[in-house]
Each structure stands twice: as C-alpha cells, then as structure tokens.
Amino acid sequence: MRQPPGRTASAPRAWPLARGPGQRSISPVTEGPPTGDDIAALSRSELEEHARALHAVISVADAVHRSTDFADLAERAVDAIVTYTRYPSVGLFRVNRAEQRLDLVAIRGFGPEVTRSVQTLPLEGSLTSVAVQNRAVTTSHDLARDDRLDPRAQKALEQEGFVEAASVPIIFREEVLGTLNLLYRHAADLSQHERAVLLAIGRTIGIAMHNRLAAEERRALDERLRRAEQLENLGVLAGGIAHDFNNLLMAIMGSLSLARSRIEDTDLAALMGEAENASRRASALVRQLLTFSRGGAPLKRATANVASIVRDAAEFVLHGRDVVCEVRAESALGTIEIDPTQLAQVVQNLVLNAAQASGAGKRIVVELERRVLDAPEPPLEAGPHLALTVSDEGSGIPADRLARIFDPYFTTRPAGSGIGLATTRSIVTRHGGRIWVESEPGRGSQFHVEIPIHKTQREPERSAPSTRLPSHMHVLVVDDEPAVRQVLRRMLAAHGAEVGEAADAEHALERYRHARDSGRPYQLVILDLTLVGSEGGVKVFERLRAIDPGVRVIVSSGYSEDAAMSRHTEHGFAAVLPKPYTWRELDEALGAALARPR
Numbered sequence: 001m002r003q004p005p006g007r008t009a010s011a012p013r014a015w016p017l018a019r020g021p022g023q024r025s026i027s028p029v030t031e032g033p034p035t036g037d038d039i040a041a042l043s044r045s046e047l048e049e050h051a052r053a054l055h056a057v058i059s060v061a062d063a064v065h066r067s068t069d070f071a072d073l074a075e076r077a078v079d080a081i082v083t084y085t086r087y088p089s090v091g092l093f094r095v096n097r098a099e100q101r102l103d104l105v106a107i108r109g110f111g112p113e114v115t116r117s118v119q120t121l122p123l124e125g126s127l128t129s130v131a132v133q134n135r136a137v138t139t140s141h142d143l144a145r146d147d148r149l150d151p152r153a154q155k156a157l158e159q160e161g162f163v164e165a166a167s168v169p170i171i172f173r174e175e176v177l178g179t180l181n182l183l184y185r186h187a188a189d190l191s192q193h194e195r196a197v198l199l200a201i202g203r204t205i206g207i208a209m210h211n212r213l214a215a216e217e218r219r220a221l222d223e224r225l226r227r228a229e230q231l232e233n234l235g236v237l238a239g240g241i242a243h244d245f246n247n248l249l250m251a252i253m254g255s256l257s258l259a260r261s262r263i264e265d266t267d268l269a270a271l272m273g274e275a276e277n278a279s280r281r282a283s284a285l286v287r288q289l290l291t292f293s294r295g296g297a298p299l300k301r302a303t304a305n306v307a308s309i310v311r312d313a314a315e316f317v318l319h320g321r322d323v324v325c326e327v328r329a330e331s332a333l334g335t336i337e338i339d340p341t342q343l344a345q346v347v348q349n350l351v352l353n354a355a356q357a358s359g360a361g362k363r364i365v366v367e368l369e370r371r372v373l374d375a376p377e378p379p380l381e382a383g384p385h386l387a388l389t390v391s392d393e394g395s396g397i398p399a400d401r402l403a404r405i406f407d408p409y410f411t412t413r414p415a416g417s418g419i420g421l422a423t424t425r426s427i428v429t430r431h432g433g434r435i436w437v438e439s440e441p442g443r444g445s446q447f448h449v450e451i452p453i454h455k456t457q458r459e460p461e462r463s464a465p466s467t468r469l470p471s472h473m474h475v476l477v478v479d480d481e482p483a484v485r486q487v488l489r490r491m492l493a494a495h496g497a498e499v500g501e502a503a504d505a506e507h508a509l510e511r512y513r514h515a516r517d518s519g520r521p522y523q524l525v526i527l528d529l530t531l532v533g534s535e536g537g538v539k540v541f542e543r544l545r546a547i548d549p550g551v552r553v554i555v556s557s558g559y560s561e562d563a564a565m566s567r568h569t570e571h572g573f574a575a576v577l578p579k580p581y582t583w584r585e586l587d588e589a590l591g592a593a594l595a596r597p598r
Helices: 036-041 046-063 071-083 113-119 127-134 152-161 190-258 264-293 306-317 342-357 419-430 482-493 503-517 539-548 582-595
Strands: 090-096 101-108 119-120 138-140 164-172 173-185 301-303 324-329 336-340 361-373 384-391 434-439 445-452 475-479 498-502 524-528 553-557 575-578
Touching: 036 101, 036 173, 036 190, 036 582, 046 071, 046 190, 071 090, 071 101, 071 173, 071 301, 101 173, 113 152, 119 127, 127 138, 127 164, 127 173, 152 553, 164 190, 173 190, 190 264, 190 482, 190 582, 264 342, 306 324, 306 342, 306 361, 336 475, 342 361, 342 384, 342 445, 419 434, 419 445, 475 482, 475 503, 482 582, 503 524, 503 575, 524 539, 524 582, 539 553, 553 582, 575 582
Parallel strands: 324 361, 475 498, 475 524, 524 553, 553 575
Antiparallel strands: 090 101, 090 173, 101 119, 138 164, 164 173, 301 336, 361 384, 384 445, 434 445
C-alpha cells in the first residue's frame, strides 16, 4: 500500500495502549504474538504492554459475546474499543454488498458533522474499501491530503482536528463483514504488532457479528414460516367465508335483479339497482381477502370499458374523503383481456393508499394508457401493455421502507392492515405484470403498474336473453345452498325453463342419469365448485362426463383459486359464473354454454 506524501514507514513498536501525543513505544517487537524466547527477552514494562493488549482483546471479546442482537453488539463493540484500547473516536460499519457500500451502525467520539458525513461509505475507491479488499489494517497518516476520503467527510474530520486514521476489517472465515474505523488527533504510526492485535479484535468481533446475524436470520425465517402458516390458515377460513357469504349475496343479488326486471316504477328500480351494486361491492371485499390469502387466480375476459372500471373504482373508494382525484385515461385503450374485478381492486387499493398518505385538499392523479414496451424489465416481455400510474402529493415513503411496502402485514399507519398493497402485488403478478414505486419524503409517491395485453379481440356483444335463449330449457342446478337453488329456480323460470335441483354429488348424478334414461335429458348443468360434505365440482363433472360425454356444464363458485374457474374452457366447462351474479350475467353464461357444441 502506498504511503501518503510526507510520511515513511516507522519501525515496529509495542502496543501503545496508553500512549498519548508525543509518547513513544518502549521497544520494537516482531510481527505477531511473541514466542517463548521473545517473552524471555522482554523487559517488565514491555510485558505490561503485551498484557494490556491481551486484556483489551479479551475485554472486547467478552463485551460483544454478551450482546443480545446485532444492534446491541455494535454498541457494545464501540464502547469496548473506547474503554479498553483508549481510542476515543471509533465507527463500526457493516458491509452492504447488495448496495456496494458500507453502512454506519455505531459511532463514538465524533461531532455531528462527521457523523452525518460518514453514514455510508463506498465499497470501491475509499480508504475503508482498501481494508475490505485486502483484509488488512489500512492507515492514512495525513487525512487532509488523502484523496481516498470523501471531500465532505475530509473537511469535517479536519475541522474536528483528526490527522490519522486506521481501518480494521471485521472478518469471519475470510469474509469481511464490516470495519472498525479508528481516528486520531495525533500521530499513531501503528506497528506490525499493533496491527496484528487490531486484526485479532476485528476477528473477535467478526465471530460475534456472524453469530448475531445468523440468529437474526433464523428468527426472520421462523417469522416468515409463522406468517406463511397464518396465511394458509387465513386462506382456509377465507374460502369458507367466501363460499357462505357469496351464497347469501347470490340470493340477494339474484332476487334484486329479477325483481328489478319486472317492475315499472323507475324510482323503485333505481333503489334496487343501488342495493344490487352494494351487494356486488360487498362481494369484492371478500374477494380481496381471498386474493391476499390464497392467490385468487384472475377470471380474465375481453374488457372494453377499462377506463370506466378505473374511474368507478377511484370514485367509490374516495367517497366522503376531502381529496381531489383526477382520472386521465387514454381514449384508444381498446379491448383488453383482464379480470375487471381484480383491476378495480388494484385501483381501489392504490387510490386509498394515496388518499391516506395525503392531507385534505390534496390531489391524486390516476393515469391510464396503452404503452408498447420494446425492452421491458423482467418479468415483462416486449409488446403492448396497460400502464396504470397513481400519483399523490402526500408525505412520501422513506428510502428504508420502500423495499417492504408490498410485504404482507407491513404498514406505517396505526389503523392500517398491511394487506392492501400485498393484495395489489399479488393481482398484478398473477396478470403477468409488475408494480413498483417512486417516492421521496415530502414530495409524494408514484405507483406504477404494467400489465401485458395478450389479446385484443373485441368484447363479445351482449344480446337480449330473448334472442339467445331457447324456451322450455331443462336445467339441473347443483348447489349445497338452498337459497341459491331457490333464486336460480325463479331466475330460470322467467325464461320458461324446467329446473331440477341437487344438493350433493350423488343426487346430482342420480337426477342426471334418470332424466337421460327417461328421454328428457338436461340441456345444461349449473354446478357449484364447492359442495360441502360432498365431492367437489370437478369430480362431479368428471362423473357426469362418464355418463354423458357431451354434457354442458357451467361451473360456478364464490372464489376462484381453483384453475377450473380461471381456465374453465381448458377443463372442459362450457361457461363460468362467478358468484354472486345478476340475472343478466346468468343469461350471458347460459347463452355461452348453449352456443358450444355437445
């Protein structure tokens, strides 16, 4: 290592534990610990110096090994250095290889300006980085002229009277975990023996640091496993809630939509329409819980009114809030293959997050455009994408929290649940897209979402039921909830259909076989995917196909983590009908199923 200008290497000297300005070491020693012959040749004062050096190493080791965690270790380490080596100015840094820097974790004996200027050090091109790279004590004899120091830190050190520095690597099994930076206001001229002692202290701290970091990693892993178990249990609970709750909403929505189609009073019809929309929003809340806890595979369909979905979702979540929201949607978005309900969830979560971060009267901007990416970052591929940006004028997000904002249960607000952004990321990921955030404290945040557009075909036109559905249909309804079977019977009867019912697999198979053998086969089967106390819908479908390979089955459920809902055609189903649904949505599913050949 080069010597800075104006200095020459000094002769090795004994451990200068109590040396102050102007003091010299007692006598030269060879590098490394003294041998038996060396010790015999040492004077009493030299033996005392070696004893004090050994005491310093043991005292530092005792201090750090009594630490409870990494933060406690760092504080104990710098306190021990100050107490037992009598170097009053010391900073402990941890290597951050992901960011290619060293992070200050504990400091003693410096003024506020120096402390502010050395919060991070580069892992390349700095005095400390030489100690990391060479795994050796690195010194500077003239801080004012050493170009390896950051100019701001150099100025602050000079103002506080520091003239020399030594950087000691903290090593565990040849891996550098951090450094100890010792600074002096007088000439130190470390000997080879002194360097060896400092390296011993660095390795002692390295062992303790490795153990504490490993323990924290184990605790973090245990916590992740515990959270995973919680999520799994929550998923089971949410699935049961969704099944029961959406069945109840199905009875409510179905009855409302059927009643609304039969009344002529426009005011009463409008009230029923509002109640129907409220039921749909209640179902969306359950689906959000499911998406967070179990994944919620998207039910994609060609959707032409993406801008309306985004605008309605933003308005709904901001109802009653003193926040201004502006939606800017590109006019030529076209038809996009997407799950409209989950898209609305994404918008609601991001807009609500922006509103909570903003004060009264602040502005939120939602931008929606179709964008062609030529060389996108993984996991995206080149091609057309739906780009959604939600910007706010709120408090912003500190840099140390940006990496965690999408973690389940992580929240910075006392009343927050920590599931909104986690749900959003899950939805975006399952659509093959990505989400990221740009933020600066005090200057607001921008959340960016990009979802690939795989299909651009036109959205199927919705014809009136009378032009699409035949009269005198024969339909079998298989559902374990009596209220659902009852409302479906009424909705189907409005078209003159004859309806058979079954609450479980065995009764469903028996009724289907009997109808076929009697010469009056069912044209359609509406099959609930989850039948409590019975075989699931997929198994029932397989057994129906064994009876009649041409059976037309509409699969229905209140939640969609099963691939039979998200990719129903691949599983042989004629159509899909997510619960709860309206009379019109039922008619669309009936028309789609009857259009498929047997």
